Amino acid sequence: MNMSNDANQAATPNGIPGLRGSDHIGFTVPDIEVAHDFLTRILGATFVYKLGPYPKGPAIAEKLEISPETTMQEIRFYRLHTGVNLEVFQYDAPDQRMTVPQNSDVGGHHMALYVDNLNAAIEFLRSQDIEVLGQPTQSSGPSKGQEWAYFKSPWGMYFELVSFPNGKAYEKHADTILWDPRNPNA
Known part of the structure; x- marks a missing residue:
């Protein structure tokens, strides 16, 4: 069954207007190189690009509800076959739970x-x-x-x-x- 975008919107009248579905799943790892190996070699995900580091401070802390002393070391993005994209973070945080x-x-x-x-x-x-x-x-x-x-x-x-x-x-x-x-x- 192939629905047009208009039909899909009409079929889901409740919830966030214009919501189409999942874009990515984000998660934090202790070692981004270990995660990269697992995601690409074991899951077969395709590495797409990376960002960071992002410095610590109140601006990012407020947006993500993290300690202002946290540094976002790196973010990597992967495409997982025909499914969802993955956004993988590695942080350096004084209050990080492992x-x-x-x-x-x-x-x-x-x-x-x-x-x-x-x-x-x-x-x-x-x-x-x-x-x-x-x-x-x-x-x-x-x-x-x-x-x-x-x-x-x-x-x-x-x-x-x-x-x-x-x-x-x-x-x-x-x-x-x-x-x-x-x-x-x-």
């Missing part, structure tokens, strides 16, 4: 990545010494048809692999379906 939140913590998060073959993807991650958590799980209920498994980046950020080559159960009767990475223009 503990990655668990999924159950407030602010806990993960990034899910669609793969065509879950077992092949897991085998690749393990061959690269990437920690995969447990064995693949078969979803049930509305998500039946999906398999998933979590893994961790070298700095401890959670990622998830998902695969549903034949779709998910809920799609058969849904008026609206989730955006589908198998068909990104639909």
